[in-house]
Amino acid sequence: MVTAFQDQVYSLTCQVPKGKVTTYGAIAKALGKRGHTSRAVGQALTRNPFQPDVPCHRVVKSDGTLGGFGGEIRTKVERLEAEGVRVRDGKVLAFASVVYGFS
DNA sequence: CTCTTGACCGACG
DNA sequence: CCGTCGGCCAAGA
Numbered sequence: 001m002v003t004a005f006q007d008q009v010y011s012l013t014c015q016v017p018k019g020k021v022t023t024y025g026a027i028a029k030a031l032g033k034r035g036h037t038s039r040a041v042g043q044a045l046t047r048n049p050f051q052p053d054v055p056c057h058r059v060v061k062s063d064g065t066l067g068g069f070g071g072e073i074r075t076k077v078e079r080l081e082a083e084g085v086r087v088r089d090g091k092v093l094a095f096a097s098v099v100y101g102f103s
Numbered sequence: 104c105t106c107t108t109g110a111c112c113g114a115c116g
Numbered sequence: 117c118c119g120t121c122g123g124c125c126a127a128g129a
Contacts, residue, residue, distance in 0.1 A: 005125085025111065028125085038110095040125040067110050
């Protein structure tokens, strides 16, 4: 079962190009909302109905830290670095350069 | 329908 | 730098 809200989060996350990342807040903003909506976005990804199909590891917090992950956090790090995103000590390096904004 | 919890964000002191 | 507060969304019990 996938709710309309989760479908939107899925779509936006899927739009993030390889080697780039986005933030929970950016997704919430893309949905026309903000505030607690960011948390709802995280919840939608927590359920992660599409497992590896949706690049949930490309979604980080607005300050460049990884935030959370439904599993081992190092998995998220390794997966990001495998795509060219430098991560160090739980934070994205050159964050401003790898952040993706929605059109 | 009501209450709680959450992979968050930004402002303030 | 750190703790606190307001935000007013989504899903499960």
